[in-house]
Amino acid sequence: MRRILASCLATLSLAACAPGTTGAGGGEQQVDDKTLTYLYFTDGPDEQATRSLIADYEKKSGVKVDLQVVPFDNLEQRLQARLSGGNAPDVARLADIAPFRGDLLDLNKFQKAALDGQFVDGAKSYITGANGELLAVPSDLTMNGPLVNVDQFKKAGVALPDVTKPWKWDEMVAAAQKVQKANNTQYALAMDVSGHRFSTMLSQFGTAFFTADGTAVGLDQQKATAAVKRFADLNASGAMPADLWLQAGTKYKAANEIFLAQQTPVYISGNWQVSAFSKDATFTWAAAPNPCQETCGGFPGGKFMVSFEQSKRQQAAADFIAYMNSKESQERLAKEANFLPTRKDLISSGVDYPQRDADMKVFLADVSRTPPTAFASTYSPAFAASAKAAVDELSKVLAEQETPEQAVEAIRAAAEKALKDTK
Amino acid sequence: MSAAHRRRAKPWNQRLAPYLFVLPNMLIFGLFVVYPAINNFNISLYDSRNGRDFTYVGGANYQELFGSDDFWSAARATVVFAVCFVVLTTVLSVALALLLNRRIKGRGFFRTVFFLPVVLSPVVVGLIWGWIFERGNGLLNTMLGRAGLGQPGWLVDGGLAMAVVIFVGLWMHIGFYILIILAGLQGIDPAYYEAATMDGATRWQQLRGITLPLLRPTTMVVVILSLIAGFQAFDYIWTLTGGGPIGATTLMVQYIYENAFQSPIRYGLAAAASVVLFVTVFALTLLNFLYGRRREAA
Numbered sequence: 001m002r003r004i005l006a007s008c009l010a011t012l013s014l015a016a017c018a019p020g021t022t023g024a025g026g027g028e029q030q031v032d033d034k035t036l037t038y039l040y041f042t043d044g045p046d047e048q049a050t051r052s053l054i055a056d057y058e059k060k061s062g063v064k065v066d067l068q069v070v071p072f073d074n075l076e077q078r079l080q081a082r083l084s085g086g087n088a089p090d091v092a093r094l095a096d097i098a099p100f101r102g103d104l105l106d107l108n109k110f111q112k113a114a115l116d117g118q119f120v121d122g123a124k125s126y127i128t129g130a131n132g133e134l135l136a137v138p139s140d141l142t143m144n145g146p147l148v149n150v151d152q153f154k155k156a157g158v159a160l161p162d163v164t165k166p167w168k169w170d171e172m173v174a175a176a177q178k179v180q181k182a183n184n185t186q187y188a189l190a191m192d193v194s195g196h197r198f199s200t201m202l203s204q205f206g207t208a209f210f211t212a213d214g215t216a217v218g219l220d221q222q223k224a225t226a227a228v229k230r231f232a233d234l235n236a237s238g239a240m241p242a243d244l245w246l247q248a249g250t251k252y253k254a255a256n257e258i259f260l261a262q263q264t265p266v267y268i269s270g271n272w273q274v275s276a277f278s279k280d281a282t283f284t285w286a287a288a289p290n291p292c293q294e295t296c297g298g299f300p301g302g303k304f305m306v307s308f309e310q311s312k313r314q315q316a317a318a319d320f321i322a323y324m325n326s327k328e329s330q331e332r333l334a335k336e337a338n339f340l341p342t343r344k345d346l347i348s349s350g351v352d353y354p355q356r357d358a359d360m361k362v363f364l365a366d367v368s369r370t371p372p373t374a375f376a377s378t379y380s381p382a383f384a385a386s387a388k389a390a391v392d393e394l395s396k397v398l399a400e401q402e403t404p405e406q407a408v409e410a411i412r413a414a415a416e417k418a419l420k421d422t423k
Numbered sequence: 424m425s426a427a428h429r430r431r432a433k434p435w436n437q438r439l440a441p442y443l444f445v446l447p448n449m450l451i452f453g454l455f456v457v458y459p460a461i462n463n464f465n466i467s468l469y470d471s472r473n474g475r476d477f478t479y480v481g482g483a484n485y486q487e488l489f490g491s492d493d494f495w496s497a498a499r500a501t502v503v504f505a506v507c508f509v510v511l512t513t514v515l516s517v518a519l520a521l522l523l524n525r526r527i528k529g530r531g532f533f534r535t536v537f538f539l540p541v542v543l544s545p546v547v548v549g550l551i552w553g554w555i556f557e558r559g560n561g562l563l564n565t566m567l568g569r570a571g572l573g574q575p576g577w578l579v580d581g582g583l584a585m586a587v588v589i590f591v592g593l594w595m596h597i598g599f600y601i602l603i604i605l606a607g608l609q610g611i612d613p614a615y616y617e618a619a620t621m622d623g624a625t626r627w628q629q630l631r632g633i634t635l636p637l638l639r640p641t642t643m644v645v646v647i648l649s650l651i652a653g654f655q656a657f658d659y660i661w662t663l664t665g666g667g668p669i670g671a672t673t674l675m676v677q678y679i680y681e682n683a684f685q686s687p688i689r690y691g692l693a694a695a696a697s698v699v700l701f702v703t704v705f706a707l708t709l710l711n712f713l714y715g716r717r718r719e720a721a
Contacts, residue, residue, distance in 0.1 A: 077684050080474045096686065099473060186559065243558050246579040246668040253665075384686045395669045399581075421687065 031312045035064045036320055039079065039089035041072040043303075045275035046140070049336035050324075057323050063316055088310040090317040097127070097136045097304050098381030098422065105307040106133035110318030115325065119342045120367075122300065122375025125214055136304040137325050138342040140333070143363040143370070144200040144270040144298040146172070146189075146291070147277065149179075150284040152265040156182030163362050166289035166296050166369075169204065169230065172266065177239060179265040186263040188239040190255035195387025197268060198394060199299045199377060201227045206294025208373040209386045209415045217415045218373060221408055223294065228404035232397045242398045245391075259285075270301070271363040274356050275338040287359035290366050297370030298363070300378050302342065340364060382418035389414030460701070467694035474690055484695035494696065496670050497678035500585070504674055505653030507589045512600055512649040513642060515593065520604035521634070534605075538598035545595065549662030552591045553578070556663075581671030584664050588672045591663060592656060600645045607641025608634070643715045647708055654704045675700050 040050065047069065054065045068089065070078060076099055082088050083103055097104065106129065107115055119127070119138045127136040153160055156179040161167040167175070176188035191197050202208055202219075205227035211218035235242035241264075244255055259267035260280055266288075267273075277285055290298040305324060307317035323329060330341045334351045338360060341347055347367065353360045377383055393407035393414075402410070467484055469477040488494045523534055540548065555562045556577035564574040577583050615633045624632065635642075657676035660666065666673030666681075675696065683693035 074684055076686055076688065077474075080688070083473070084475045099686065099688065241559075243576070243579050246576075247553075247557070247664070392669070395667070399579075399669050401669060418687070 029312065030314060032316070033313070034062055034316075035066065036091060036313055036316055037066045037068060037089040038320070039068050039070060039082075039092040041070055041075055041093060041095075043272055043337075046333065046337040046339065049333050052336070053324060053329055053332060057320065061319070061323075063320070065320065083308070083310065086310060088308040090311045090313045091305060091307050091320055093139065094136070094304050094306055095301075096381075096384060097306060098384075100306065100308075101129070101135060101381075103308050103310065104129075104133075104135040105309050105311060105314055105317065106135065107137065107307065107318050107321060108132075108134040110315050111322040114322040118325075118344060120344065120347065120375075122370075122372060123302070123342070123379050125376070126379030126381075127304065136306045137321055138302050139305045139325055139330075140303050140337075141340040141342045141367065142270050142272055142301040143340055143366050144197055144268065144290070144301070145363055145366055146288045147259065147267045147269060147273060148286055148288045149259070149262060149265045150286050152179050152183045152185065152262065152283075155179075156265075158182075160286065161289055163289055163365055166292050169291045169293045172288075172291040173234065173239065176264075176266040180239070183262075183265065185265060187241050187258065188264065189234065189266045189268065190241055190244065190258045190264040191268040192255050193245050193253040193391060195390035196299065196301060196378070196383075197270075198227075198231065198390050199374070199387065200268065200290065201231060203297065203299050203371060203374040203377075204291060204293045204295060205230070208371075208377040209383065209411075210373070210377045210380045210419070212372045212376050214376040214380045217412060217419060218377075219408065219412045219415060221405075221412070224408040224411070225404050228394065228397060228407050231394065232404055235398050245395050245398055270298075271338065271340055271360065274359050274363075278338075278356055287362040289362055290369070295369075295371050296366075297368075297374065298366045299374050300367070300370060302378075340367065380419070381422040382415060385418035385421070386411065386415040389418075463694045463697050466690055467698050469691050471690040472688050474688075477691075480691065484691045485699075487692060488695050488699065493670065493673075494678065497673050497675050500671065500673060501654060501675040503585060504589060504592075504656060504672075505650060508592055508653040508656070509646060509649045511589065511593055512597065513645055516597055516600035516604050516645055517635075517638070517642065519597065520601045520608060521630075523601065524605060524608045534601075537601055540595045541598040543595070545658035546662050548591065548595050549659035552587070552594075552659075553663050556587055578664055579668050581668055584668055584672050588656075588660050588664060591659060592653075595659060596649070596652060600649060603645055603648075604638065604641055607638050610641075611637045639718065640715070643711065647711055650707055650711070651704055654700060 051067065054067060057063065058065060079092060079100065088103070094100070115137055116134055120141060123138045127134060127138065129135050148160060150160070158175045158178050173189065180188040199208065202224060205223050207220040207223040208218055210216065234240040241255065241258060244253060254269070255267055256269065256273060258264050262283060274287065290296065305321045307314060307321060311317050325343070327343060327345055330343050330346055331351055333339055334341050335353055338353060338356060340363060341351055350364065351360070390411050393402070393410045396402045397404055397407045468479060468481060470480045470484065471477045519537065523530060558564055558574055558576045558579055563577070568574050575583060577587050611634065616629055619629050619633060655676055656674055657680065660672055660674060661677060664672045666677045679693045679696045679700070682689045682696065
């Protein structure tokens with residue numbers, strides 16, 4: 001017993017030291033060794049297009065780019081560890097810049113003319129620092145929206161909506177159920193297990209987690225409850241696969257397998273599926289416009305390119321980011337990977353996609369219909385925690401453990417806490 | 424010259440040699456187990472969202488933990504899982520080891536069958552059983568449906584999901600515990616059974632009077648090891664249920680993992696939960712150990 005007590009005392013005395021040490025901060029000694037490290041995660045089709053752009057950049061600039069492809073899982077934790085060790089990459093591709101805001105390089109110091117004010121306005125507050133610094137460049141935009149099984153719609157004799165005249169939620173559900181009946185599919189609609197995807201529905205029902213300026217929680221109790229009720233009813237009736245949400249636990253789960261197995265005629269996902277489905281789908285499919293309710297449009301997302309104060313090659317990093325996000329490079333990436341551009345000039349001029357052009361145009365059309373609150377929500381540093389809470393609460397509604405009203409209250413409380421935590 | 428004096432008189436290099444032999448192992452153990460464990464306790468007193476900036480918060484993480492519904496839900500699920508797992512593991516491993524210790528036909532085959540899941544990757548185990556237990560298109564429900572027995576929501580009903588998780592845990596680990604009990608059984612001197620048979624003791628009396636009492640130290644090992652495994656369960660549950668439905672199978676290690684490695688990162692909170700888990704397992708193991716020693720002494 002005395003030995004145990006002694007061990008405990010030794011543990012406590014050792015624990016008195018402060019944990020961890022912060023890695024090197026800003027003001028790094030700069031080097032010009034014509035190399036760059038680029039920490040990258042891939043969505044699939046973009047990797048080859050990125051490699052091809054890098055190859056051209058290497059030829060043009062003489063800079064050797066070390067592309068370090070890592071899995072998306074634990075990206076945040078890996079990067080934090082590298083920053084702790086003073087070993088940050090020169091450039092990184094991120095889905096969420098919020099956890100790294102204090103470490104990011106002001107790109108305006110190096111490439112203001114090429115980068116400042118060139119990208120989609122909705123992301124501006126997210127990528128701008130407290131003193132006007134340009135902390136990140138939105139490198140690609142995603143847009144949520146429905147994908148439909150055209151063969152099944154044809155067989156059921158149901159017409160698809162025109163891109164310029166989106167359907168209403170009631171019309172989409174009625175059409176999906178008619179197609180389900182005609183084709184004897186398991187479900188009428190399926191949605192990925194994701195708070196991001198459910199945010200599409202919230203937005204269409206006229207509300208969002210946060211206000212347009214992103215400074216406060218903007219969830220409207222009545223409108224959010226209507227969205228949750230609709231979602232719950234669709235699952236309870238069997239039109240949507242409730243099991244998918246309940247079986248997923250706390251993990252993200254896509255419903256793409258259900259769509260590819262032709263067990264649902266409508267799949268609410270996003271433009272990143274276009275490239276994958278063009279290879280994997282054994283039937284005719286198409287992107288359909290997002291349904292309208294109170295508002296139209298989908299829900300945005302995207303990735304960002306950043307550099308770090310720790311980088312010893314800040315000028316080269318900013319130059320590389322400027323090259324990768326120039327009009328020509330973004331257009332090339334968009335065409336090869338079926339991505340949506342983030343540059344304002346490309347959004348207004350449009351991109352002609354060599355493959356699945358019509359589908360990509362459907363998503364692009366929805367970008368302009370999407371309300372500012374949707375952009376503010378997706379680019380809020382509190383979005384990830386709020387979206388996670390939404391999945392938890394929706395699952396409770398599906399399991400009949402709480403009412404839609406209670407779920408909305410809980411989501412609102414979680415969004416408020418998340419926003420408070422980020423301040 | 425006394426024996427103790429002769430030992431002391433050994434040359435310094437001979438006295439040092441044993442310590443040098445264990446040094447590499449102790450260094451690795453210290454670096455990768457002892458130091459992180461101590462540092463973990465330390466981190467639990469700080470708030471950190473990025474692993475670099477630490478703000479001293481004293482006991483605030485523990486306060487937040489004990490006021491969190493999610494923590495108590497994970498704690499409850501962990502206790503339910505661990506108790507069921509330990510009891511069933513102990514009873515089944517003893518029962519199956521007794522059967523496999525007899526001279527039955529195909530004994531080697533059965534031993535292999537029970538041990539095989541131990542060498543499988545837990546992630547693979549979780550995925551395979553996930554496909555089997557899926558409600559709509561799972562193997563089990565397809566068979567039950569054809570037999571007219573309905574399609575239970577194995578992974579979508581909280582109670583059933585916990586039962587599935589316990590079952591899969593047993594399936595995966597039982598072979599290892601059977602092996603320990605078998606080793607214990609083979610260590611029992613056959614002379615006891617011969618004497619008991621000559622005295623006219625039945626098999627049941629031999630089991631109660633000889634086998635189980637002499638197996639107690641081995642059973643204690645099984646209880647302690649399964650208790651630790653029960654409290655540490657994570658990998659196969661993560662792939663099987665993801666902690667769902669609605670947190671019904673989210674055990675403590677998953678709660679720690681989610682706070683430490685998933686956005687938004689809360690290192691301090693995760694470290695505090697790890698300390699609570701460590702103290703619980705340590706206390707239970709100690710109690711078990713002391714109880715076992717008292718029984719032996721009695």
